[in-house]
Amino acid sequence: MSQPTTLQPPAASATQDAPRTGTWDGGNEPFKASYGKLMMWFFLLSDAFTFAAFLTTYGLIRHKHEVFVGKAEEFVFSTRWWPVPDKVFNAFPGLHGMDVPLGFVALMTMILILSSVTMVLAVEAGHRMDKNDVQKWLLWTILFGTTFLLSQAWEWSHFIHGSEKGMLMADGTTFFGANLAVNEYGPVLFADLFFFITGFHGTHVLSGVCLLVWCFIATSNGTFHKRGHYEMIEKIGLYWHFVDLVWVFVFTFFYLV
Amino acid sequence: MAAHATDENLQQGEIAKPNTAWIWKTFFILVGITAVEFVFVFLMEPSTLRNSIFIVLTIMKAFFIVAEFMHLKHETKGLIWTILVPMSLLVWLLVALVTEGSYVGEVLQNMFK
Numbered sequence: 001m002s003q004p005t006t007l008q009p010p011a012a013s014a015t016q017d018a019p020r021t022g023t024w025d026g027g028n029e030p031f032k033a034s035y036g037k038l039m040m041w042f043f044l045l046s047d048a049f050t051f052a053a054f055l056t057t058y059g060l061i062r063h064k065h066e067v068f069v070g071k072a073e074e075f076v077f078s079t080r081w082w083p084v085p086d087k088v089f090n091a092f093p094g095l096h097g098m099d100v101p102l103g104f105v106a107l108m109t110m111i112l113i114l115s116s117v118t119m120v121l122a123v124e125a126g127h128r129m130d131k132n133d134v135q136k137w138l139l140w141t142i143l144f145g146t147t148f149l150l151s152q153a154w155e156w157s158h159f160i161h162g163s164e165k166g167m168l169m170a171d172g173t174t175f176f177g178a179n180l181a182v183n184e185y186g187p188v189l190f191a192d193l194f195f196f197i198t199g200f201h202g203t204h205v206l207s208g209v210c211l212l213v214w215c216f217i218a219t220s221n222g223t224f225h226k227r228g229h230y231e232m233i234e235k236i237g238l239y240w241h242f243v244d245l246v247w248v249f250v251f252t253f254f255y256l257v
Numbered sequence: 258m259a260a261h262a263t264d265e266n267l268q269q270g271e272i273a274k275p276n277t278a279w280i281w282k283t284f285f286i287l288v289g290i291t292a293v294e295f296v297f298v299f300l301m302e303p304s305t306l307r308n309s310i311f312i313v314l315t316i317m318k319a320f321f322i323v324a325e326f327m328h329l330k331h332e333t334k335g336l337i338w339t340i341l342v343p344m345s346l347l348v349w350l351l352v353a354l355v356t357e358g359s360y361v362g363e364v365l366q367n368m369f370k
Binding site: 033045049055059061066117128130 | 298311
Protein backbone atom coordinates (compact mmCIF):
# COMPACT_ATOMS: atom_id res chain seq x y z
CA MET A 1 0.00 0.00 0.00
CA SER A 2 2.35 2.71 -1.18
CA GLN A 3 -0.30 4.82 -2.86
CA PRO A 4 -2.51 6.87 -0.56
CA THR A 5 -6.19 5.96 -0.74
CA THR A 6 -8.62 8.60 -1.80
CA LEU A 7 -10.25 8.57 1.62
CA GLN A 8 -7.17 10.01 3.34
CA PRO A 9 -6.40 13.67 2.82
CA PRO A 10 -2.90 14.27 1.43
CA ALA A 11 -0.49 14.82 4.29
CA ALA A 12 1.20 17.76 2.65
CA SER A 13 -1.96 19.77 1.99
CA ALA A 14 -1.41 23.23 3.32
CA THR A 15 -5.03 24.27 3.77
CA GLN A 16 -7.45 22.00 5.57
CA ASP A 17 -10.70 21.31 3.74
CA ALA A 18 -13.87 22.26 5.54
CA PRO A 19 -15.33 19.23 7.33
CA ARG A 20 -17.77 17.31 5.20
CA THR A 21 -21.24 17.19 6.70
CA GLY A 22 -23.27 15.14 4.24
CA THR A 23 -25.56 12.32 5.31
CA TRP A 24 -22.98 9.65 4.54
CA ASP A 25 -19.90 11.49 5.79
CA GLY A 26 -20.16 10.11 9.31
CA GLY A 27 -20.88 11.81 12.59
CA ASN A 28 -24.63 11.43 12.21
CA GLU A 29 -26.88 9.60 14.60
CA PRO A 30 -29.65 7.92 12.62
CA PHE A 31 -33.00 8.60 14.29
CA LYS A 32 -31.15 10.92 16.72
CA ALA A 33 -30.59 7.92 18.98
CA SER A 34 -27.28 6.48 20.10
CA TYR A 35 -26.03 3.23 18.61
CA GLY A 36 -26.67 1.29 21.81
CA LYS A 37 -30.22 2.51 22.24
CA LEU A 38 -31.08 1.85 18.61
CA MET A 39 -29.70 -1.70 18.80
CA MET A 40 -31.66 -2.29 22.00
CA TRP A 41 -34.82 -1.25 20.16
CA PHE A 42 -34.09 -3.66 17.32
CA PHE A 43 -33.32 -6.47 19.74
CA LEU A 44 -36.61 -5.80 21.52
CA LEU A 45 -38.42 -5.85 18.18
CA SER A 46 -37.03 -9.32 17.46
CA ASP A 47 -37.87 -10.43 20.99
CA ALA A 48 -41.41 -9.16 20.47
CA PHE A 49 -41.63 -11.48 17.47
CA THR A 50 -40.56 -14.43 19.63
CA PHE A 51 -43.16 -13.72 22.27
CA ALA A 52 -45.80 -13.03 19.65
CA ALA A 53 -45.04 -16.44 18.14
CA PHE A 54 -45.60 -18.03 21.55
CA LEU A 55 -48.88 -16.23 22.14
CA THR A 56 -50.09 -16.92 18.61
CA THR A 57 -49.35 -20.60 19.17
CA TYR A 58 -51.43 -20.37 22.32
CA GLY A 59 -54.25 -18.84 20.28
CA LEU A 60 -54.07 -21.52 17.60
CA ILE A 61 -54.02 -24.42 20.06
CA ARG A 62 -56.73 -22.96 22.22
CA HIS A 63 -59.02 -22.48 19.24
CA LYS A 64 -58.29 -26.05 18.18
CA HIS A 65 -59.82 -27.32 21.42
CA GLU A 66 -63.42 -27.42 22.47
CA VAL A 67 -64.88 -24.64 24.59
CA PHE A 68 -66.72 -25.41 27.80
CA VAL A 69 -70.37 -24.44 27.36
CA GLY A 70 -72.43 -24.04 30.47
CA LYS A 71 -72.57 -22.14 33.72
CA ALA A 72 -69.31 -21.12 35.37
CA GLU A 73 -70.34 -22.84 38.63
CA GLU A 74 -70.73 -26.17 36.86
CA PHE A 75 -67.27 -26.06 35.27
CA VAL A 76 -65.06 -29.09 35.93
CA PHE A 77 -61.56 -29.78 34.72
CA SER A 78 -61.51 -32.14 31.77
CA THR A 79 -59.13 -33.05 28.99
CA ARG A 80 -62.06 -32.59 26.62
CA TRP A 81 -62.18 -28.80 26.82
CA TRP A 82 -59.83 -25.90 27.48
CA PRO A 83 -59.85 -24.89 31.16
CA VAL A 84 -61.31 -21.58 32.34
CA PRO A 85 -58.29 -19.61 33.69
CA ASP A 86 -59.98 -18.23 36.80
CA LYS A 87 -60.73 -21.82 37.88
CA VAL A 88 -57.08 -22.86 37.47
CA PHE A 89 -55.37 -19.80 38.94
CA ASN A 90 -57.44 -19.27 42.06
CA ALA A 91 -54.94 -19.95 44.85
CA PHE A 92 -53.27 -17.34 47.03
CA PRO A 93 -50.30 -17.92 49.37
CA GLY A 94 -51.49 -18.22 52.97
CA LEU A 95 -55.15 -18.58 52.02
CA HIS A 96 -55.28 -22.34 51.75
CA GLY A 97 -58.44 -23.80 50.25
CA MET A 98 -59.96 -20.41 49.50
CA ASP A 99 -61.17 -19.51 46.03
CA VAL A 100 -59.39 -16.29 45.01
CA PRO A 101 -59.79 -16.23 41.22
CA LEU A 102 -56.84 -14.45 39.59
CA GLY A 103 -56.03 -12.74 42.89
CA PHE A 104 -52.37 -13.72 42.96
CA VAL A 105 -51.78 -12.91 39.31
CA ALA A 106 -53.31 -9.47 39.89
CA LEU A 107 -50.78 -8.92 42.66
CA MET A 108 -47.95 -10.06 40.39
CA THR A 109 -49.11 -7.66 37.67
CA MET A 110 -49.13 -4.78 40.15
CA ILE A 111 -45.61 -5.66 41.31
CA LEU A 112 -44.29 -5.67 37.75
CA ILE A 113 -45.98 -2.37 36.83
CA LEU A 114 -44.55 -0.82 40.01
CA SER A 115 -41.08 -2.09 39.10
CA SER A 116 -41.48 -0.37 35.71
CA VAL A 117 -42.30 2.87 37.52
CA THR A 118 -39.24 2.68 39.76
CA MET A 119 -37.18 1.93 36.64
CA VAL A 120 -38.36 5.16 34.94
CA LEU A 121 -37.59 7.00 38.16
CA ALA A 122 -34.02 5.62 38.02
CA VAL A 123 -33.67 6.77 34.40
CA GLU A 124 -35.03 10.19 35.34
CA ALA A 125 -32.54 10.43 38.21
CA GLY A 126 -29.78 9.50 35.75
CA HIS A 127 -30.70 12.45 33.53
CA ARG A 128 -30.16 14.71 36.54
CA MET A 129 -26.82 12.98 37.36
CA ASP A 130 -28.23 12.23 40.80
CA LYS A 131 -26.22 9.17 41.78
CA ASN A 132 -27.96 8.58 45.10
CA ASP A 133 -31.42 8.64 43.53
CA VAL A 134 -30.31 6.28 40.75
CA GLN A 135 -29.05 3.84 43.37
CA LYS A 136 -32.26 4.12 45.40
CA TRP A 137 -34.60 3.51 42.47
CA LEU A 138 -32.45 0.71 41.05
CA LEU A 139 -32.63 -1.04 44.40
CA TRP A 140 -36.43 -0.72 44.43
CA THR A 141 -36.59 -2.12 40.89
CA ILE A 142 -34.38 -5.07 41.86
CA LEU A 143 -36.59 -5.66 44.89
CA PHE A 144 -39.84 -5.67 42.87
CA GLY A 145 -38.26 -7.79 40.13
CA THR A 146 -37.09 -10.39 42.64
CA THR A 147 -40.49 -10.38 44.34
CA PHE A 148 -42.11 -11.07 40.98
CA LEU A 149 -39.73 -13.98 40.35
CA LEU A 150 -40.45 -15.48 43.77
CA SER A 151 -44.20 -15.10 43.17
CA GLN A 152 -43.83 -16.88 39.87
CA ALA A 153 -41.88 -19.66 41.60
CA TRP A 154 -44.76 -20.05 44.05
CA GLU A 155 -47.31 -20.09 41.26
CA TRP A 156 -45.36 -22.73 39.34
CA SER A 157 -44.97 -24.84 42.44
CA HIS A 158 -48.70 -24.67 43.10
CA PHE A 159 -49.50 -25.45 39.48
CA ILE A 160 -47.15 -28.45 39.49
CA HIS A 161 -48.42 -29.88 42.79
CA GLY A 162 -52.05 -29.33 41.90
CA SER A 163 -55.33 -29.25 43.79
CA GLU A 164 -56.31 -31.66 46.55
CA LYS A 165 -58.89 -33.28 44.33
CA GLY A 166 -56.59 -34.27 41.49
CA MET A 167 -57.69 -36.14 38.39
CA LEU A 168 -58.87 -39.76 38.22
CA MET A 169 -56.79 -41.63 35.64
CA ALA A 170 -57.94 -44.51 33.43
CA ASP A 171 -55.96 -47.01 35.56
CA GLY A 172 -57.80 -45.98 38.72
CA THR A 173 -55.01 -43.89 40.23
CA THR A 174 -55.33 -40.18 40.94
CA PHE A 175 -52.99 -37.69 39.34
CA PHE A 176 -52.22 -34.39 41.04
CA GLY A 177 -50.94 -31.23 39.39
CA ALA A 178 -49.16 -30.95 36.10
CA ASN A 179 -46.07 -31.87 34.13
CA LEU A 180 -45.27 -31.74 30.43
CA ALA A 181 -47.14 -35.00 29.69
CA VAL A 182 -50.18 -34.99 32.02
CA ASN A 183 -52.11 -32.32 33.87
CA GLU A 184 -55.27 -32.29 35.90
CA TYR A 185 -56.53 -28.97 34.51
CA GLY A 186 -57.22 -29.83 30.90
CA PRO A 187 -55.55 -30.79 27.61
CA VAL A 188 -51.83 -31.67 27.81
CA LEU A 189 -50.88 -28.62 25.77
CA PHE A 190 -52.45 -26.27 28.31
CA ALA A 191 -49.77 -27.01 30.90
CA ASP A 192 -47.05 -27.14 28.24
CA LEU A 193 -47.93 -23.66 27.04
CA PHE A 194 -48.13 -22.43 30.62
CA PHE A 195 -44.61 -23.68 31.33
CA PHE A 196 -43.14 -22.38 28.07
CA ILE A 197 -44.74 -18.95 27.98
CA THR A 198 -44.50 -17.96 31.65
CA GLY A 199 -41.12 -19.70 31.85
CA PHE A 200 -39.72 -17.78 28.90
CA HIS A 201 -41.04 -14.56 30.39
CA GLY A 202 -39.62 -15.45 33.81
CA THR A 203 -36.20 -16.08 32.24
CA HIS A 204 -36.39 -12.59 30.78
CA VAL A 205 -37.19 -11.15 34.20
CA LEU A 206 -34.26 -13.10 35.67
CA SER A 207 -31.86 -11.72 33.04
CA GLY A 208 -33.30 -8.25 33.73
CA VAL A 209 -32.65 -8.56 37.46
CA CYS A 210 -29.04 -9.68 36.76
CA LEU A 211 -28.51 -6.67 34.47
CA LEU A 212 -29.99 -4.36 37.09
CA VAL A 213 -27.71 -5.74 39.80
CA TRP A 214 -24.75 -5.12 37.50
CA CYS A 215 -26.05 -1.58 36.84
CA PHE A 216 -26.35 -0.97 40.57
CA ILE A 217 -22.76 -2.07 41.17
CA ALA A 218 -21.49 0.10 38.30
CA THR A 219 -23.50 3.07 39.60
CA SER A 220 -22.11 2.58 43.09
CA ASN A 221 -18.57 2.46 41.69
CA GLY A 222 -19.25 5.76 39.92
CA THR A 223 -18.67 4.25 36.47
CA PHE A 224 -21.55 6.15 34.85
CA HIS A 225 -20.85 9.35 36.76
CA LYS A 226 -17.27 9.43 35.44
CA ARG A 227 -18.56 8.67 31.96
CA GLY A 228 -20.71 11.78 32.21
CA HIS A 229 -24.05 10.13 31.45
CA TYR A 230 -26.30 7.33 32.67
CA GLU A 231 -27.34 6.03 29.26
CA MET A 232 -26.68 2.43 30.29
CA ILE A 233 -29.57 2.74 32.77
CA GLU A 234 -31.79 3.89 29.90
CA LYS A 235 -30.87 0.90 27.75
CA ILE A 236 -31.42 -1.60 30.54
CA GLY A 237 -34.59 0.33 31.33
CA LEU A 238 -35.89 -0.21 27.79
CA TYR A 239 -35.38 -3.94 28.25
CA TRP A 240 -37.09 -3.89 31.63
CA HIS A 241 -40.15 -2.06 30.30
CA PHE A 242 -40.33 -4.53 27.44
CA VAL A 243 -40.50 -7.39 29.94
CA ASP A 244 -43.36 -5.56 31.68
CA LEU A 245 -45.01 -5.05 28.29
CA VAL A 246 -44.81 -8.76 27.50
CA TRP A 247 -46.40 -9.54 30.84
CA VAL A 248 -49.32 -7.24 29.98
CA PHE A 249 -49.98 -9.42 26.93
CA VAL A 250 -49.35 -12.75 28.70
CA PHE A 251 -51.73 -11.60 31.44
CA THR A 252 -54.49 -10.83 28.94
CA PHE A 253 -54.15 -13.89 26.74
CA PHE A 254 -53.36 -16.46 29.38
CA TYR A 255 -55.34 -15.31 32.39
CA LEU A 256 -58.18 -13.08 31.21
CA VAL A 257 -59.41 -14.25 27.81
CA MET B 258 -15.78 8.99 51.58
CA ALA B 259 -18.60 11.41 52.33
CA ALA B 260 -16.33 14.40 51.69
CA HIS B 261 -15.32 12.88 48.37
CA ALA B 262 -18.94 12.50 47.33
CA THR B 263 -19.61 16.16 48.15
CA ASP B 264 -16.66 17.20 45.99
CA GLU B 265 -18.05 15.22 43.08
CA ASN B 266 -21.43 16.89 43.47
CA LEU B 267 -19.82 20.32 43.57
CA GLN B 268 -17.99 19.55 40.35
CA GLN B 269 -21.23 18.56 38.67
CA GLY B 270 -23.10 21.58 40.02
CA GLU B 271 -26.44 21.49 41.77
CA ILE B 272 -28.64 18.45 41.20
CA ALA B 273 -31.91 19.45 39.56
CA LYS B 274 -35.25 18.82 41.24
CA PRO B 275 -36.92 15.56 40.18
CA ASN B 276 -39.70 15.83 37.63
CA THR B 277 -41.82 12.76 38.27
CA ALA B 278 -45.46 13.83 38.00
CA TRP B 279 -45.87 12.33 34.51
CA ILE B 280 -44.43 8.99 35.69
CA TRP B 281 -46.98 8.61 38.46
CA LYS B 282 -49.77 9.77 36.16
CA THR B 283 -48.87 6.96 33.72
CA PHE B 284 -48.70 4.52 36.61
CA PHE B 285 -52.23 5.37 37.77
CA ILE B 286 -53.55 5.07 34.22
CA LEU B 287 -52.03 1.56 33.97
CA VAL B 288 -53.44 0.52 37.35
CA GLY B 289 -56.83 1.96 36.37
CA ILE B 290 -56.96 0.00 33.10
CA THR B 291 -55.98 -3.22 34.93
CA ALA B 292 -58.76 -2.59 37.46
CA VAL B 293 -61.27 -2.16 34.62
CA GLU B 294 -60.10 -5.48 33.17
CA PHE B 295 -60.85 -7.18 36.47
CA VAL B 296 -64.32 -5.63 36.58
CA PHE B 297 -65.03 -7.20 33.18
CA VAL B 298 -63.63 -10.62 34.22
CA PHE B 299 -66.08 -10.89 37.09
CA LEU B 300 -69.13 -9.00 35.86
CA MET B 301 -69.36 -10.24 32.28
CA GLU B 302 -69.88 -13.72 30.88
CA PRO B 303 -67.11 -14.90 28.53
CA SER B 304 -67.89 -13.89 24.95
CA THR B 305 -66.22 -12.56 21.84
CA LEU B 306 -67.27 -9.07 22.90
CA ARG B 307 -65.55 -9.49 26.29
CA ASN B 308 -62.39 -10.75 24.61
CA SER B 309 -62.43 -7.77 22.25
CA ILE B 310 -62.73 -5.43 25.23
CA PHE B 311 -59.71 -7.13 26.83
CA ILE B 312 -57.63 -6.79 23.66
CA VAL B 313 -58.49 -3.10 23.30
CA LEU B 314 -57.62 -2.43 26.96
CA THR B 315 -54.36 -4.38 26.56
CA ILE B 316 -53.35 -2.34 23.54
CA MET B 317 -54.12 0.82 25.53
CA LYS B 318 -51.83 -0.38 28.31
CA ALA B 319 -49.15 -1.28 25.77
CA PHE B 320 -49.44 2.21 24.29
CA PHE B 321 -48.77 3.88 27.63
CA ILE B 322 -45.83 1.62 28.46
CA VAL B 323 -44.17 2.01 25.06
CA ALA B 324 -44.98 5.69 24.50
CA GLU B 325 -44.25 7.03 27.98
CA PHE B 326 -42.05 4.58 29.87
CA MET B 327 -40.00 3.54 26.86
CA HIS B 328 -40.11 7.12 25.60
CA LEU B 329 -40.98 6.11 22.03
CA LYS B 330 -43.49 8.96 21.71
CA HIS B 331 -40.64 11.44 22.05
CA GLU B 332 -38.29 9.76 19.54
CA THR B 333 -38.01 10.71 15.86
CA LYS B 334 -40.80 9.69 13.50
CA GLY B 335 -38.46 7.33 11.65
CA LEU B 336 -37.75 5.32 14.79
CA ILE B 337 -41.43 5.18 15.75
CA TRP B 338 -42.38 3.77 12.34
CA THR B 339 -39.43 1.37 12.31
CA ILE B 340 -40.78 -0.23 15.45
CA LEU B 341 -44.50 -0.06 14.63
CA VAL B 342 -44.60 -1.17 10.99
CA PRO B 343 -43.12 -4.69 11.56
CA MET B 344 -45.76 -5.16 14.28
CA SER B 345 -48.45 -5.22 11.60
CA LEU B 346 -46.99 -8.56 10.50
CA LEU B 347 -47.87 -9.93 13.92
CA VAL B 348 -51.50 -8.90 13.52
CA TRP B 349 -51.61 -10.88 10.29
CA LEU B 350 -49.91 -13.89 11.94
CA LEU B 351 -52.33 -13.85 14.85
CA VAL B 352 -55.46 -13.58 12.72
CA ALA B 353 -54.25 -16.24 10.25
CA LEU B 354 -53.25 -18.83 12.84
CA VAL B 355 -56.22 -18.35 15.15
CA THR B 356 -58.54 -18.86 12.16
CA GLU B 357 -56.53 -21.91 11.19
CA GLY B 358 -56.81 -23.24 14.76
CA SER B 359 -60.60 -22.96 14.72
CA TYR B 360 -60.70 -24.80 11.40
CA VAL B 361 -58.43 -27.62 12.60
CA GLY B 362 -60.54 -27.96 15.73
CA GLU B 363 -63.75 -28.14 13.72
CA VAL B 364 -62.30 -30.85 11.48
CA LEU B 365 -61.02 -32.92 14.41
CA GLN B 366 -64.24 -32.67 16.39
CA ASN B 367 -66.40 -33.71 13.43
CA MET B 368 -64.08 -36.39 12.09
CA PHE B 369 -66.02 -39.39 13.42
CA LYS B 370 -69.53 -38.00 13.28
